[in-house]
Amino acid sequence: MTEATQIDQSVDAVISPEDAAKQLGCTVGTLAKWRSTGKHAIPFLKYGESARAAIRYRQSAIDAFLVASEVGGASQ
Secondary structure, three states: OOHHHOOOOOOOOEEOHHHHHHHHOOOHHHHHHHHHHOOOOOOOEEEOOOOOOEEEEEHHHHHHHHHHOOOOOOOO
């Protein structure tokens, strides 16, 4: 494989709202509500201007939200 055709594995994965919802334990509708109300500021990508624009999330944004949502646990 030449250098030009290699895929950069460090590029952040882009996932669908369905995949994001599964990881977060919520519904796609809940994610849509969070986007429209700003309840949780999970960054997202929007491809297009219409109401039917494709929405995607970066895996790193979902991971960061989950880490920020951690509570409790015993101190060591």
